[in-house]
Structures are given as C-alpha cells and as structure tokens.
Amino acid sequence: MEGASPTASNRISQHVVDLRAKARSAAAATRDWLFSHQHADGHWCAELEGDSILQSEYILLLAWLGKERTEIAKRCAEQLLKQQEPSGAWTQFPGAPIDVGSSVKAYFALKLTGHDPAADYMIRARNVILEAGGADKVNSFTRFYLAMLGQIPFDLCPAVPPEMILLPNWSPINIYRMSSWSRTIFVPLAIVWAHRPTRDIAEDVSIRELFINEPKDWPELRCPGIEKPRGLFSWDRFFRTADSGLKLLEKYKLRPLRKRALRLSEQWLLDRCEQSDGPGAIFPPILWGAIALMTLGYSAESPEVRYMLDHLERLAIDEGPATRLQPCKSPVWDTSISLRALAAAGSGLSQPQTCRGVEWLLSKEVRVPGDWTNNVDCEPGGWFFEYENAFYPDNDDTSMGIMALVDQLAAANISLELHPGDTLANTSVVVGGRGIAEQLAGPSAALMEQAAAATRRGIAWMTAMQNHDGGWGAFDKNNDAEFLCHVPFADHNAMIDPSTPDLSARVIESFGRLGVTIDSPGKVGDVVRKAVAYIRANQMSDGSWFGRWGVNYIYGTWQCLVGLRAVGVPADDPAIEQGKLWLLAHQQACGGWGESCMTYEDPSLRGQGSPTASQTAWAMLGLIAAGGANLPQVVRGAQYLMDTQRPDGAWDEVEFTGTGFPRVFYLKYHYYPIYFPLLALAEWNRATARS
Known part of the structure; x- marks a missing residue:
C-alpha cells in the first residue's frame, strides 16, 4: 500500500475488513457442504473424471468377451455420444483438439454397440479422424485393442516380452526401472502379447474405413515430444532393433524361458491383487489383468477374473441413460x-x-x-x-x-x-x-x-x-x-x-x-536442503515452476512457493519473488486465474486459460505464502471466489485441472473446486487477520 493516501489506505483496509467477514461466511457455507457430503465412516470421495477412452476401452473389452450388445455396453456408448465434440472428434479434455486414438476407439465402440455408420455423428467422426491422419496414427495401447478384435495383425503391436520379468533388479533394463503404473500394465500386457488372443468380428462392424494406409505401412510408435533421432547409434535405434529381433524370435518360436516367465508374470499379477482395488488400483491394469488371466485359461466366472471385472464395475457411474467410468477412485x-x-x-x-x-x-x-x-x-x-x-x-x-x-x-x-x-x-x-x-x-x-x-x-x-x-x-x-x-x-x-x-x-x-x-540439523535437515536446491534448479526462467500432477505452471508455482516458505526460505528470496511476480502477472481481469492443459503441448501458453476456482485458489495460496495476503491482487482473487460461489457453498468447474499423463491423459477432480477454494479463503482470512 506504499504511496497511497491515508484516506485511500483506510478505504482499502475497511474493504478488506468487510471482505473478510464475507469470506468467513463463504467458508462456513463450503464447510457445511463438505460435511453434508462426508461418508458415514468419515471419509470423502468425489468423482474422478477422465476422458472418453474409459468408456471406449470398456466396450472393447466387452466386445472381446462377446458382450458388446449388453445393456452396460450400450449405456457406455450413450456416454460416448455425450462426450463427442461438435466437430465429430473425441478429445483429451473439453475444448482440446482431436485425439486420434480416443476418436478411433470411440468410433469403433459405437459401431460395435450397433450405431449406424451412416448416422450424421458417425460421418462427422469418420471425416475428422481421416483428416487427422486416420487410424494409422493411433498409439500402442489402441493397436493392441485393434489386434485383439482382428483389425490389424499382432505383429504391428510393440513387443512386450514376458521374459522381462526374469531380469534382475541390477539389470539396466528390468520391470522395476519402469514407473509403477507402466509396470502394472506391462506385466498383464506381456501375457496378452505372448498369447495373442483374437476375436474375429463381423465385417460390418470393422473400422477399415478409418485406415489411410495398410497397417504394415503405419508410422513408428514414439513417445510424444521425442523426435526420430539421427545417426547410427541411439537408444531409439537400439530398442527398435530389439523389437524386430524379439518378433523374429517369436515367429520361429525361439522362447526357451517363456513358460517360466508366464508363470512368474501370472503370480506377480495375482500377488498385486492382495489388499488392493485391483492391480495398481487403476483402470488399465485391471482391464488388462482380466484379459491376461483369461488368456491363461481362467474362465470369465473364476474368482480371479471376477475380481478384476467387479473392480471395473465399481468404477462405473450411472446417470440417466448413460454410464461413465472413472480411472480410479x-x-x-x-x-x-x-x-x-x-x-x-x-x-x-x-x-x-x-x-x-x-x-x-x-x-x-x-x-x-x-x-x-x-x-x-x-x-x-x-x-x-x-x-x-x-x-x-x-x-x-x-x-x-x-x-x-x-x-x-x-x-x-x-x-x-x-x-x-x-x-x-x-x-x-x-x-x-x-x-x-x-x-x-x-x-x-x-x-x-x-x-x-x-x-x-x-x-x-x-x-x-x-x-x-x-x-x-x-x-x-x-x-x-x-x-x-x-x-x-x-x-x-x-x-x-x-x-x-x-x-x-x-x-x-x-x-x-x-x-x-x-x-535444521541432522539427516532431516540435509534432506530439506538438498530438496530446496533441486527446486531452485528447476525454476523456469520466467519465475514459474512446471506442474506434473496438476495443470500446470499455476499448480507448480503455487506448490513450490508454499513448500519453500514452509521450510524457512525467506519471502524476499529471489526465487520466491520471481514466482510471486509470475503469478501476479497472470491474474485475469475478473480477478481469477486459469490455465489450460494445452500448456503441456505448448509451454508458451503457460498461465493462460479460462479462470477456475481451483486454480484461483492455488494462485492465492502461493501468493499468501510469499507474503502477499494483503496485495490488491490477492484481495481481488478472494473477491472472485466469493462472487462465483454457488448458494450451497460449492463452485462450478467444467475444466480439467488434474494431470494423469502429460499430453496423454487428464483428470477432473470434482472436489478441487470445493476444498481448495475453502483452504484459500480460510488461509487468506487468517493471514490478513494477523497483518
């Protein structure tokens, strides 16, 4: 407030006092809302929303089981129609450009459940998929579904050798060098790759009309953001050579360790069902786990397969004529x-x-x-x-x-x-x-x-x-x-x-x-000092930080400011000052903050997007931690939250502000626009009361 006249300062102070009273009322309403949604045993659990692939892949599983015309399959198809964009595409989050893999799977799922390919929405889907490169551009997971339903040969899927489970921990390549979520998918998928279970479907529900080139001419699979390397020696060339070699060994049945590898893979998968909501407790490994066990000879009604299918069903939410699935809870x-x-x-x-x-x-x-x-x-x-x-x-x-x-x-x-x-x-x-x-x-x-x-x-x-x-x-x-x-x-x-x-x-x-x-002295102090050095080293040149688990630089900057301040990094530290300035520079005219998932594709868009309650709360919390509770921008942020709050104490938010896999899968946490604004308003009230 430096430079303001005494009268102006008094007006500002009185405005903050009045706003604090409103913030207490707003917080009380949200508190009551949370208590009214608490489960009897004391916990909270909101819907965790993903994109259309959850419905599509569930239908493809049902199709492989011969159940694509069941009621649940048709209800999931209704959800796919609700998620289709006006262009005909399916996307990773609302307002995103077409995702080819999602669109191909959704189109296939609709055909399998009996939707007429001559319907307007199917024509629009077909056209937009072909304009975007066709089924030729789908990823490895989608290729596996296509292979299992007879659309492409299994040889066009990447090699997923079950023998990997035999490699010791000290090996540079072993299943424990993969992320946990990749590991829990890899093991059941390796069983599927080894057995190659295929169901032939009728020609009238095939999707050959989405192929631009013959499958053998489809492009190489590659991680997003990794361009094809040049030169003779590279990890890319090494793994592609290994992929070809493994497929050649498979062709000539040169696999002396296969039985042992499959036996260990089966046990590994079953072990991870103990004390768990399915292997990894997330949708993909549960689904592939069911398929893997059935390819090993388990019946669909066996306790082991039923366990997998039951956990998939527990992820389903019925609403009207449609059913949608969550990636997990x-x-x-x-x-x-x-x-x-x-x-x-x-x-x-x-x-x-x-x-x-x-x-x-x-x-x-x-x-x-x-x-x-x-x-x-x-x-x-x-x-x-x-x-x-x-x-x-x-x-x-x-x-x-x-x-x-x-x-x-x-x-x-x-x-x-x-x-x-x-x-x-x-x-x-x-x-x-x-x-x-x-x-x-x-x-x-x-x-x-x-x-x-x-x-x-x-x-x-x-x-x-x-x-x-x-x-x-x-x-x-x-x-x-x-x-x-x-x-x-x-x-x-x-x-x-x-x-x-x-x-x-x-x-x-x-x-x-x-x-x-x-x-702090000792081991724990050393841990914190090393972590602070890491966070400092990973600050962007503009003062922001990348957010891996939330969208995106607002999320990362909020959390880094709060974390650094929590362990005693002073408010006037250059890293704190730069992070604070970045947040202030990206406040919108309405007083809120917002950022799109597109920032993972194009970092130049960071800090830009439709304002949301959750991201406004994150920005406020970061600025409060940085000593800015009384800044006019933070006051405006509090005002924005109160202006957009519903009468019942909650906030509306259609945007996806959670991150699963950057550039691949995003999440909408339905309680993010509830507890984060409550936390921000409560912290702002406490901070301004002390000043």
Whole structure:
C-alpha cells in the first residue's frame, strides 16, 4: 500500500475488513457442504473424471468377451455420444483438439454397440479422424485393442516380452526401472502379447474405413515430444532393433524361458491383487489383468477374473441413460485435503465429523512392503490414493496425509513436531501444546498418539524415498531411466517416474509443517536442503515452476512457493519473488486465474486459460505464502471466489485441472473446486487477520 493516501489506505483496509467477514461466511457455507457430503465412516470421495477412452476401452473389452450388445455396453456408448465434440472428434479434455486414438476407439465402440455408420455423428467422426491422419496414427495401447478384435495383425503391436520379468533388479533394463503404473500394465500386457488372443468380428462392424494406409505401412510408435533421432547409434535405434529381433524370435518360436516367465508374470499379477482395488488400483491394469488371466485359461466366472471385472464395475457411474467410468477412485486424497481445508476454517478434532475423518485416514496407512522395497530399505509407512492399494503408497498422498493430521491437531492447539537427530533412527515426532489432557482424553488421546506414530513412519518413508537429485517422484526412488522412453511401448508418455518440482515441494511442505527448516540439523535437515536446491534448479526462467500432477505452471508455482516458505526460505528470496511476480502477472481481469492443459503441448501458453476456482485458489495460496495476503491482487482473487460461489457453498468447474499423463491423459477432480477454494479463503482470512 506504499504511496497511497491515508484516506485511500483506510478505504482499502475497511474493504478488506468487510471482505473478510464475507469470506468467513463463504467458508462456513463450503464447510457445511463438505460435511453434508462426508461418508458415514468419515471419509470423502468425489468423482474422478477422465476422458472418453474409459468408456471406449470398456466396450472393447466387452466386445472381446462377446458382450458388446449388453445393456452396460450400450449405456457406455450413450456416454460416448455425450462426450463427442461438435466437430465429430473425441478429445483429451473439453475444448482440446482431436485425439486420434480416443476418436478411433470411440468410433469403433459405437459401431460395435450397433450405431449406424451412416448416422450424421458417425460421418462427422469418420471425416475428422481421416483428416487427422486416420487410424494409422493411433498409439500402442489402441493397436493392441485393434489386434485383439482382428483389425490389424499382432505383429504391428510393440513387443512386450514376458521374459522381462526374469531380469534382475541390477539389470539396466528390468520391470522395476519402469514407473509403477507402466509396470502394472506391462506385466498383464506381456501375457496378452505372448498369447495373442483374437476375436474375429463381423465385417460390418470393422473400422477399415478409418485406415489411410495398410497397417504394415503405419508410422513408428514414439513417445510424444521425442523426435526420430539421427545417426547410427541411439537408444531409439537400439530398442527398435530389439523389437524386430524379439518378433523374429517369436515367429520361429525361439522362447526357451517363456513358460517360466508366464508363470512368474501370472503370480506377480495375482500377488498385486492382495489388499488392493485391483492391480495398481487403476483402470488399465485391471482391464488388462482380466484379459491376461483369461488368456491363461481362467474362465470369465473364476474368482480371479471376477475380481478384476467387479473392480471395473465399481468404477462405473450411472446417470440417466448413460454410464461413465472413472480411472480410479480418490478417497485418501480427497479426505486429506478436505481435512486440511476444514482445519484451516476452524473445524478441528473437537468436532465429531473431522475426528471420524482422521480415524478413517489413519486406518489407510500402509503397513506392508510394496514394489518400492526393490531399491529402498525402510519400515513401511505412508498412504496410497485409493481405498486399497497397499503395494503402491506414494509421496504425494503421504505428504498430504501428514499435513492433514498436523493441521487437524493444530486446530485443537496441539502440535506435532519433528525433532531431528543425526540419523532417522533417533529422529522422533513429539506431541506438544497446552491443555492437551483437557482437550483430548480417552479415545481422542489414543488417536493423537496414532497420528504421531503414523507421521513418524511417513516422514521416515519419504526421507528414504528421496531421489539422488534431491527431489521426489511419486511411487519409486530414482525411477529416472530416460532411455526407456525410447521403447516403442513408451508412447503413453509415462514410462518413468522422475523427480518433479511440484511433488518435491509438497514433500518439504510436510516437513516444514513439522518444524523442519533449511537450518535444521541432522539427516532431516540435509534432506530439506538438498530438496530446496533441486527446486531452485528447476525454476523456469520466467519465475514459474512446471506442474506434473496438476495443470500446470499455476499448480507448480503455487506448490513450490508454499513448500519453500514452509521450510524457512525467506519471502524476499529471489526465487520466491520471481514466482510471486509470475503469478501476479497472470491474474485475469475478473480477478481469477486459469490455465489450460494445452500448456503441456505448448509451454508458451503457460498461465493462460479460462479462470477456475481451483486454480484461483492455488494462485492465492502461493501468493499468501510469499507474503502477499494483503496485495490488491490477492484481495481481488478472494473477491472472485466469493462472487462465483454457488448458494450451497460449492463452485462450478467444467475444466480439467488434474494431470494423469502429460499430453496423454487428464483428470477432473470434482472436489478441487470445493476444498481448495475453502483452504484459500480460510488461509487468506487468517493471514490478513494477523497483518
């Protein structure tokens, strides 16, 4: 406010005071909305929306089973019609350009379920697909579906040899060098590739009309963003030569280790169904797992296959005449952030609803070893994303879960603090605060101790999971073998799980919430200092940070500002100042912030897009952390949220602001425009009250 007249300053101050009162009312309405949508056992879980491929691929599975004209298949087809763009295309998110693979699968699914190819919407789809390059340009996953339904030979799919499971961990190439999500798809898909199960379908439902060239002349498969390399020696050439060699061995049945590899693959797949909502607890490996088991001789009604199919059905949501599927469910994530937002708004453990939420969250802590133990020696701890996924806890949910516990206790004037030691063994989480015995007694006291123990294990686990570059990936440690991105199968753009600045900043934010700073001694202090160096090194030249798990630079910049400040990086640090200026420069005239998923394709568009409640909240939270709560721009952001709030306390948001695989698959978290605006308004109210 420097330079403003006293009268102007008074007007501004009074405006902020009035706005704070409105913000409290807005937050109260959202708090009530969240409580009204809480499940009886204490958790929250919103719809997690993906694009049309979920319906299309489910129909293609049903077609392979001979069930393409069933009621569920027809209902999924109705959803595909709802998702079709006016141009005739299907896209990765609303307003995006055509995605050829999605469009080919949707068109095929509609034909299989009985839709007339002469219908106007089918003609539009056919025309736009051909204009975009035809079925020739589909990715590896789509090729597998086409091969299974007799549209192309299996030889045109990339080699996925089951013998890979025999390679030891020390081998430069083995299944544990892949990201966890690729690994859980690779194993069942390798079984499918080995058996090549095909169902011949009637000619009148084939999609040869979408082929521009003969399949043998289709272009090479390649990861998005990786151009065909020049020169004699390259990883690209190596893997393509290997692909040809493996197919030649397959042709002449030179596969002495095949039976052993398939036996191990089968057991690996079944093992990962234990304590899980299906292998990996996400749609693709569950679907391919069902197909893999049936190719191995399991009947469709066997308990093992029924388990897979039941978990797919649990992802379905019926609405009117249509059914849509979710890629997975997000209860741990939704519950953790809801608890954080409610704590910021003043709803702590003194309220039975939040107490039940904390109890539920603690019940989901991972206490068994998973895939991460292949290169990490640590006591199990942390949280996963879904209802059950014990093999795959992740750093994002673990850090968010810890902060939910810390914030809920803090709302009851109880602190969890990390007391660093020279080693993790003598690092401890202690409970502090005044009046604990009076505030929390009996079961609540036990809950507090459980929270402290779970926090200690989570911090120890994340510390052990830190990558050599100082950052964190999601599920694995040092999962950064970039050469694997040249494998033809890697065209889903998610073959590895390297460090990302947004996730790394969230991890150190959780450390900071426990009192750890860049000045802390011992092992934990070293972990934070190394992470801060990584985040600094990955700041963009314009001051922003890339967001791997949310869209996109607004998400990354918010999280990096909050994470750096949480561990004691001062507000006047150049990195903080540059990030703050970038956010301020990208506020829109309405007072909100927005950014499109197109920024993954074209980074020059960063910070641009339709304003959304979730992205406005992220920008506000970043600016508040950077010391800008009283800036006029942040006040305008708060005003924007209040102006766009619905009477019931929620916000509307059609945009996709979550990221699955950049450039390939995006997500719409239906609670993002609920708990993030609540968190932002509550934090803004607290910050301005202190100033």
